[in-house]
Amino acid sequence: MSKLIKNFLGALSVKPWEKDQMKSDNYHIGKTFDISLQTSAVIIIFGVSTVLFSLIVTGYLYSIPAGQDTQYLLKPNLLWINTFILLLVTYFFNRVTKDLKKNFFTKVKKNLLIVGILSYIFLFGQILFWFQLMENGNYVSTNNYFSSFYIFTTLHGLHLLGGLFFWGKVFSKISKLKQEEIITEKKSIEALSLYWIFLLIVWFVFFLIIYVFNDTVIAWCRTLLG
Numbered sequence: 001m002s003k004l005i006k007n008f009l010g011a012l013s014v015k016p017w018e019k020d021q022m023k024s025d026n027y028h029i030g031k032t033f034d035i036s037l038q039t040s041a042v043i044i045i046f047g048v049s050t051v052l053f054s055l056i057v058t059g060y061l062y063s064i065p066a067g068q069d070t071q072y073l074l075k076p077n078l079l080w081i082n083t084f085i086l087l088l089v090t091y092f093f094n095r096v097t098k099d100l101k102k103n104f105f106t107k108v109k110k111n112l113l114i115v116g117i118l119s120y121i122f123l124f125g126q127i128l129f130w131f132q133l134m135e136n137g138n139y140v141s142t143n144n145y146f147s148s149f150y151i152f153t154t155l156h157g158l159h160l161l162g163g164l165f166f167w168g169k170v171f172s173k174i175s176k177l178k179q180e181e182i183i184t185e186k187k188s189i190e191a192l193s194l195y196w197i198f199l200l201i202v203w204f205v206f207f208l209i210i211y212v213f214n215d216t217v218i219a220w221c222r223t224l225l226g
Contacts, residue, residue, distance in 0.1 A: 038191035046198055049159060053202055056155070057209060060148035061217070078132065082125045083207055086200050089118045093193040100186050105179040112171050112189070115196075119164055126153055145210070152206050156199065163195050 035043075092111045099108055130153075133139075133146065140150045170188045177184070209217050 036187035036191065038187050039194060042191045042195050042198075045195070049198070049202070052155065053152070053205075056148065056152050057205070060144070060152075060210065063144045063148075078125060078129045079207065079211055082122050082129070083203065085118050085122045085125065086203055089115050089122070089196055090200050092118070093196050097190055097193050100183065100189060103183065105182045108179075108182050108189075109171075109174055112167075112174065116164065116167055116171060119160060119167070119196075123157055123160060126157055129153075145214075149210060152210070156203060156206070159202075160199060163192065163199065167192055 092115050096108055096111045096115070099105065099111075130150070133149075138146050140147050166188075170185055170192060174182055174185055174189075
């Protein structure tokens, strides 16, 4: 990733109107960044999704009325467990990518399977948490806090389902390959790993703003709106 950033900054500093640069461009093969098509697609998804999630967070911060009641907000341990599950998913993805770089393929299939199972457990935990909220009378229409919570977790879950769809395609291919042939799917696995890291970062931002430091954020919003 650091190499990608250096290439990006280098491309921004290029002056194509200068004669020396023109000569250099004539011999350029046309490829500026050494990234795969799969990773390029993930980066594009990053851009679109970041804007979408940013709008939700901004709407949450500026839509809380001054009289918002926060005393009954349900704060069970289930979200902490789900966050830990996402951390485990990222850990196992990291192990997979390291094994691929070292051409060590014996545990790639197993770790990829663990990634899929943990991701489905995370989704099941989110649905279970929704039922807990509704049993306590906290619905989308209850207040702005819960409407933002439901919208965010729904969109995050849909992104995760999209990732699981492509995970299924990659895993079905890998499961039919011999260990030494798994390297052919290296680019797809690296792109999936990058995508899951993005989902983890988005979840952490949400988790801190709307759950861990919820009262602090609401107090800050009240000072803005006041």
